[in-house]
Amino acid sequence: xxxxxxxxxxxxxxxxxxxxxxxxxxxxxxxxxxxxxxxxxxxxxxxxxxxxxxxxxxxxxxxxxxxxxxxxxxxxxxxxxxxxxxxxxxxxxxxxxxxxxxxxxxxxxxxxxxxxxxxxxxxxxxxxxxxxxxxxxxxxxxxxxxxxxxxxxxxxxxxxxxxxxxxxxxxxxxxxxxxxxxxxxxxxxxxxxxxxxxxxxxxxxxxxxxxxxxxxxxxxxxxxxxxxxxxxxxxxxxxxxxxxxxxxxxxxxxxxxxxxxxxxxxxxxxxxxxxxxxxxxxxxxxxxxxxxxxxxxxxxxxxxxxxxxxxxxxxxxxxxxxxxxxxxxxxxxxxxxxxxxxxxxxxxxxxxxxxxxxxxx
Numbered sequence: 479x480x481x482x483x484x485x486x487x488x489x490x491x492x493x494x495x496x497x498x499x500x501x502x503x504x505x506x507x508x509x510x511x512x513x514x515x516x517x518x519x520x521x522x523x524x525x526x527x528x529x530x531x532x533x534x535x536x537x538x539x540x541x542x543x544x545x546x547x548x549x550x551x552x553x554x555x556x557x558x559x560x561x562x563x564x565x566x567x568x569x570x571x572x573x574x575x576x577x578x579x580x581x582x583x584x585x586x587x588x589x590x591x592x593x594x595x596x597x598x599x600x601x602x603x604x605x606x607x608x609x610x611x612x613x614x615x616x617x618x619x620x621x622x623x624x625x626x627x628x629x630x631x632x633x634x635x636x637x638x639x640x641x642x643x644x645x646x647x648x649x650x651x652x653x654x655x656x657x658x659x660x661x662x663x664x665x666x667x668x669x670x671x672x673x674x675x676x677x678x679x680x681x682x683x684x685x686x687x688x689x690x691x692x693x694x695x696x697x698x699x700x701x702x703x704x705x706x707x708x709x710x711x712x713x714x715x716x717x718x719x720x721x722x723x724x725x726x727x728x729x730x731x732x733x734x735x736x737x738x739x740x741x742x743x744x745x746x747x748x749x750x751x752x753x754x755x756x757x758x759x760x761x762x763x764x765x766x767x768x769x770x771x772x773x774x775x776x777x778x779x780x781x782x783x784x785x786x787x788x789x790x791x792x793x794x795x796x797x798x799x800x801x802x803x804x805x806x807x808x809x810x811x812x813x814x815x816x817x818x819x820x821x822x823x824x825x826x827x828x829x830x831x832x833x834x835x836x837x838x839x
Contacts, residue, residue, distance in 0.1 A: 484546075485510040485636065485668055486531060491540035493526055500526050502692040504540070508670060508685075510635075513662050515671045515679040518689035519715070524672045527689070528638050531670065533557050545635075560634040562625050564641045568613050574600070574624055575609035581632040599627035602661060619650045626661065636668040643678065655681045676716050680704065688712050709822055713755040720761075720796050724754035724821070732821055735771055735791060739814065743821035753822050758786070758799040760818035769811020775804045 484507045491504040501523045508514050516524035529535040530542060533554030542549050549557060568577050578596045587595070600606050603623035613621065622642060629637055639658075643651045659682045662669045673679055679686050680700040688695045688703060688711075696708040707713035710721050724734035726746040732739050734754050746752060766772040773791030787798045789810060796812060804810050 483509050485544065486670075487543040487546075488527070488530065489541045489543070491527075491530060491537045491542070493523075493530070493535060493537050500692055501530075501537070504692075504694060506687060506694065506697070508636075508668060510668055511666050513659065513669045513671065513682055513684045514687060515673060515683040515685070516687050516689060517673060517676065517679040517715075518695075519674055522689040523692045524674075524687075524689050525640060528561070528640055528670060528672050531636070532559055532561050532638055534561075558634055559636040559638055560629040560632055561638040561640065562622075562629050562642045564644050568621060568624055568628075570613050572613065573609065574605065574611045574613065574616070577613060577624055578628045578631050580628065585632075595631050596627075599631045602630070602664070603627045603657075618646055619654060622646070622654065623657075626658075630661075630665065634667065636670060637662075639669060639671045641672055641674075643673075643675075651678075658682060680716075688715065690715070707755060707820065707822070710753045710755070713753075713820070713822070718758050718797060718799075720754075720756045720758065722754040722756070722794060724752050726750045726752045726821060730816075732819065735793060737771060739770065739819055740816045741819040741821060742816050743819075746821060746823070751824050753824055755820040755822065756796070756814055756818065758797045759784075760814060761796060761798045761800070762813040762815070763787070763798060763800045763802050763804060764811040764813060766809045766811045768813070770813045772809055772811050775806050775808050775810060778804060778806055 486508040488504055488506045491501050492499070493501040504527060516527055518524050526535055530537055533552065536550065544557065569580065572580065575596055578599055579592050582592045582595060596609070600608060603626050605620065605623050605627065608620070613624065616624065643654050646654060655678055658669070671682065683700055685697065686700055686703045687697050690711050696703060696712045703712065703716050707716060713719040713721060722734045724732050726748070727733050727738060728748045729744040730741055732741050732752065732754060771791050773789040773796065776788045776790045776795065779786045784799045784801055785803060787800060787804055789796045789798060789812060791812070798812070
């Protein structure tokens with residue numbers, strides 16, 4: 479990849495609030511025209527990372543580059559980025575048109591150019607004809623679209639979005655996920671999106687940056703993050719997983735739950751403790767005699783497209799997603815294809831940040 483394609487580069491970024499470390503040496507580059515999501519639990523450092531890029535927070539150590547130029551000392555209003563916050567910060571005394579036009583008036587654009595740009599932006603967010611509407615009479619989804627139009631009217635090279643869908647109901651949130659990705663692709667600008675919602679990240683992103691406890695745990699495509707998690711935290715946070723203590727007997731053979739399982743992983747050494755990750759949808763349910771292991775169905779929940787079953791196999795319990803019904807109290811057999819057994823080194827990463835500073839959402 480050419481360095482010319484990198485629009486933002488964070489190098490060795492450290493930030494502390496009240497002597498509590500929030501970012502611990504973050505290194506991250508973002509490509510031009512990419513939809514990047516910073517994903518992690520509350521307190522992991524994702525919002526602080528966004529604020530570093532925006533210019534609202536100055537790092538204690540490290541450098542921020544924009545198109546190859548160091549911008550640590552460039553104030554927020556001079557950076558070629560715009561931010562959409564969880565609370566949209568619209569002006570309640572201005573109508574839709576004037577809210578979208580606000581930044582352009584500050585820049586002293588000619589009135590005819592302002593009119594054309596506002597019309598273009600409202601069409602982009604499907605609010606044509608709403609120009610004279612009172613902001614206070616709009617729905618939450620409509621207000622969010624106005625905030626997007628206002629941010630994009632200023633023609634930023636990068637749009638920063640800090641959990642902008644959090645206040646919307648589930649149906650509208652899903653609709654807006656599709657809309658945001660469509661807008662990003664139409665405009666061809668860089669979106670950097672902050673969320674703790676895994677589905678949101680997997681749905682919209684070109685690249686997902688998983689963060690925890692002030693550090694980056696993994697960077698990759700949604701498919702890479704889901705199918706090949708780097709550690710137990712990523713496996714547990716992205717979707718649902720069975721994470722089981724195991725011993726890597728040798729290459730392509732792992733021992734867990736009292737049985738040797740063939741797998742495809744290599745290079746861990748022999749008789750090494752490992753974490754074994756199995757996704758619930760990858761477990762094959764059969765009659766007891768046909769399974770690699772067998773257990774007793776402890777609970778079953780209908781989820782619409784599948785059943786969610788909890789099976790007690792003695793020394794642990796497996797979560798399974800299957801289209802097959804299984805009666806509580808009955809024995810079933812469970813099998814896993816070698817390609818669906820993911821081996822990773824024992825993780826020292828805490829699953830969640832319990833004591834994050836209050837200033838980091």
